[in-house]
Amino acid sequence: MIVYFSATGNSKYAAERIADALGDRAVSIEEKCYDITLKEDECLGIVTPTHWWALPIPVRAFLRNLKLHRRGSHYIFVASTYGTTPGCSAEETRHILREKGIRLSAAYNIKMPDNWTVTFDLSDPEKVAKQNEKAEVNIDRTIAMILHKKKGNFTRLRTPYAIYPLTDRVFAKVRSTKNLTVDDNCNGCGLCAKKCPVNAIKMRDGKPVWVRDRCALCFRCLHHCPQFAIQFRKGATKKHGQYTNPNVKV
Template sequence: MIFYFSGTGNSRYAAERIGSMMDEKVIDMAKSHKDERFTFEVKDQEKIGFVFPVYYYGPPVIVKEFMTKLKISGNEDSYVFMVMTCGSSSGGADRYVSKILAEHGLEIKAFFSVLMVDNFIMGYDLSDEEDRENINKKAEERLDKIAKSILVKGVSDRKSSQFDQLLTSTVYPFYVRGRNTKKFFADERCISCYLCEEICPVQAIKMVDGRPVWVLNQCVHCVACINRCPVEAIQYGDATKKRRRYVHPSVGI
């Protein structure tokens, strides 16, 4: 059983690729969160995985909340692993999340991270097509290696250092306290397709008179609404207007 969260497809692809090699089902944390389904039963010795992107060297808030509410039965001696997708570094997210899960009876046996194309368009311009192809090619190789290690119940190939954990403890709180929605808007190119409302993991977007309106003060900042808009109409202030968008090739729009 593999739980995943994904905004623009990186982590979903990673979860599905690993799941297919392990013959394990994948479960969308965002959908489970929406359905208020937090209780699951696993078979004895069944592997349990968590796959998610790293934001500000920590887990997306929806992942953190899902984990705090998660209840799993029948998991005696289960091999529990975590795969984090990131643009550069996962910081001390491994230790941060392991503490959350430990409080709920799950001991992480292995941590893995994989570099994938960064999608944080609100902070900077995204990579060009050539760089994306190179990054995705290396990610494929990395995911295969991770899956093979999981199959034999391998151990972490890298654990966070004290400096990594300091990064998380220093930077991550800015994300948790931030995530403001004030700067989101749709420009004149909006075609009222309703996709942004449909894909928002926390229902922060509602269509009003055919236009998206952000009805929550905070969201996950997964940037799915910006990157997946088919006409690039959604912006975050003036910063994103001329920047490239990114969606994993397995997702499309």
């Protein structure tokens, strides 16, 4: 089984490509597939974005709730999609699984367009298309290694796990929902509330309201909003556009 979390489609697409090559299936962790049984020679793949050099909040929760039943030999890997660095996402995965008595066989990373549009400009379709063309090569390379069941940490540009406590504290502050705003372009469709992976948004009087102090800050709401009405920090994201992976049906 290949499990994944995806806000804008990158990790979903990578997971589906990997699953297809393995003759397996890709399942979103939002389906709460915590109870997994691996038979002889079966694989468990975890495909995840990188958020602030580490795992996304929903992926952490999934791994901590995971109940893995195994028979015989098996191959467990993580593949982190990223824009600038996969950070310590692979090492964090290894630590969480080790606490549960599960050994990670391999770690990979796949460079794709970065949806953190506070910094990265995704408003140029041609530039984004080139990034996705390069991502295909990265996915193909990763699939080839997975098919051969390579073992080890094959991530590039990773950061030391020792910095994780610091970056996580900073991320906790940045994840404040006070940083997210909705403007007058909102048409009250409710898609953001329906699709929020941590149920941080509710509709009140036809407008989205953040009902939790912190969210996953995955930017799913921002990038999927049909009116581009949701912004971060008073419109810091406005000029950099919206993004969803072109190979994934929204």
